[in-house]
Amino acid sequence: MPDKLMRIRRADEAMRPTMIAIAGDSAAGKTTLTRGLVAALGGERSISLCVDDYHRYDRMERRSLPFTPLHPSCNHISIMEQHLQLLAFGRPILKPVYDHRNGELTRPELIEPHPLVIVEGLLPLHTRLLRACFDVTVFLAPPEEVRRQWKIMRDTTRRGYTHDQVVAELERREPEAERFIRPQRRNADIVVAFGRLGASVLLRPTIRHPNLVGILAATGAGGVSLSLTRDPDGIPVDALHIDRAISAVDGDAVAGAIWEDLRSADPLPDCLGLLDGTHDQPLRLVQLILLYHLLSKMNLVTATATTRTHPPLAAGSP
C-alpha cells in the first residue's frame, strides 16, 4: 500500500513540507483562493502549483480523443503521484507546463522545495496516493450555475473561446465532472461553496480546525454562523456560513480572533480577500482558515524539529 507507506514516511520526517490540496472543477475559484494564500505567505515560504499542468495531451490532440481534460486518462496521474511524493519529501521536481492561453504543452519548470506547498487543480485528490501527500485537503463546490457563469466569463475573456464553445464544452464535460471531479469532495477536510449569498464551509473533523465555537462566542460577530450538522455520509461536521453582507467590523473581529489563535508574531496579512480589486469578506475568512492550517502545521513541525537533538531513526521513532 504505497499510500500508507507514504503517510508513515512523511510522519517520520521532521522537516517535511506542509502540503495543501485545493481541488475543484474548472472555474470553481481555485486560482483566486490560491493567489491570496501565496500573497500572504510569500515566495520564500510557499509555492503554488497547478496539477492541470500534468495534462497528457494538448488542445489539438484532445480534439480526436473521446475524453475531456477532466478524465484521469487525459492526465499523467502516475507522474503527478510521483512528483507530489517528491515534493512532500522536500525534493525538487521538473514540472510539466500546460499553457492555458493556447492549449499547448511547453517547456517544464523547476519547482524547488518550499516549507509550504499549495497544489490546486482538477484532480489532486483523485487517488489514495495523491491524497496521502497532503496535510490539508480542500474541495471547492460552488453552485453549478455560479460556476458556469464564472467559466463562461473567464474562458471567453482570457482563453480565447466563444460563448457557445464554452457552453458546449460544459455539456461535454458534465459526465466526467460527475464521475471524477465531484467524488473528490468526500475526501476533503474542508468543502467550500462560494455563492451569491456568501460562503458555506463544511469543516470535517478529519483535521483540527481553529476553535470557531469559542471565537464566534467571544467576538459576538454577526453575519457569520456555525451549525452542527451531518455530511452526506452521515458524519458529524461543522457548517460555517459567512454572509456576503457581513460588515467589515464583524469580518475584522472574526479574522483577528482566528489569527490570535495562531499566536503568530506577524500581523494579520492584509492581502486576503482580494477579488477584482475589492476586498471580499467571505473569501478573506476562507483564506484565513486555510492559512491557519498551513501556518499551524508549519509551526508545529518547526517546534518539533528544534526540540530534537538527533534525527529520528528510520523505524521505531515516535
Place this chain on the structure above:
Amino acid sequence: MPDKLMRIRRADEAMRPTMIAIAGDSAAGKTTLTRGLVAALGGERSISLCVDDYHRYDRMERRSLPFTPLHPSCNHISIMEQHLQLLAFGRPILKPVYDHRNGELTRPELIEPHPLVIVEGLLPLHTRLLRACFDVTVFLAPPEEVRRQWKIMRDTTRRGYTHDQVVAELERREPEAERFIRPQRRNADIVVAFGRLGASVLLRPTIRHPNLVGILAATGAGGVSLSLTRDPDGIPVDALHIDRAISAVDGDAVAGAIWEDLRSADPLPDCLGLLDGTHDQPLRLVQLILLYHLLSKMNLVTATATTRTHPPLAAGSP
C-alpha cells in the same frame, strides 16, 4: 551517502532494469553506438535516452551565460539524478526534451520502464549518485582531431551552424571539456576510442567481460588483438584493438564466439555496425561487447527472479 543507499537498494530488487551509460564529449559517437544497441534489442526490451535533454537553458538564454552546455551548472543535474534513480527502480519519468535542431526546450515526454535502459550524453557519469544508477559504464574517447572533424561535419549539416561557428564553439568548450567531460573517463568500465585505424577498447576489471582471451585463441582471428596493460591510474586492464581493416570472416568469427558465450536462444543480430549505410566491423564488435553486458545482466536477473518463490525482504536478503 545516497549513492551507496542507491547501490544497496538496487542490488535488492530482483526485477530492476539493467542500465548502461554511454558518456562522452559532443560528437564522440554516442548516438551511433546507441542506435545499433537499440536496433538489436528492440523497443519492447530497451529504451534509450539522452541526458543532454536536462539542459537548464535554451540556446538563446545561453548566449548571455558564462558557460557552455558542458558545464554542470548548465544542466539540471539533481533532476537528472532523480530521474535516473526512478528509472533504475523501474518507475516511469516525464523527461524534459531539448530540441537540438533549434536549441529550444520543449514539451517533455513520458519514458516508460523497460528491462534495459541505455543512457547517453555529456554528463551521465558526473556524480557518484548518477554512477550508482548504472550496471555498465562506457566512456567514448576518440582522438580529439577525429572528434573535431565529426562535430564540424554534423553541426554544419544537421544543426544549422557554420564551419567557423563550430570551430569557435569547440575552442570555447575546451576548458569545460577538460574539467567536466574527460574526468568521467576514469569512472567507466569500458573506454572506447574509435579512430582512423580502428577501435581501441579499454576493458577495466570493474565488471566481468566476455572471455576474450579464450575467444581470440579459439577463433585465431586476425585484425584483433588483446594486450594486458595498465590504465593511467596504474590499474591492470585489458586493451582490445580492432583493426579498421579486419576481414569480414575474422569479424564474423569473433562476433559469433562472443555471441555464443551468451548462450542466447536468438541469432546474432545483423543490425550491428551500421555506419552511413555500410557495415563497420570495429563498431560492430564494440556494440556486441556492450550488448553482451546488457543481455548477460538481464539474463542473470531473470534467472534469479524465476528461482525465487518469494520477493526478497527489505533487509537481510542476499
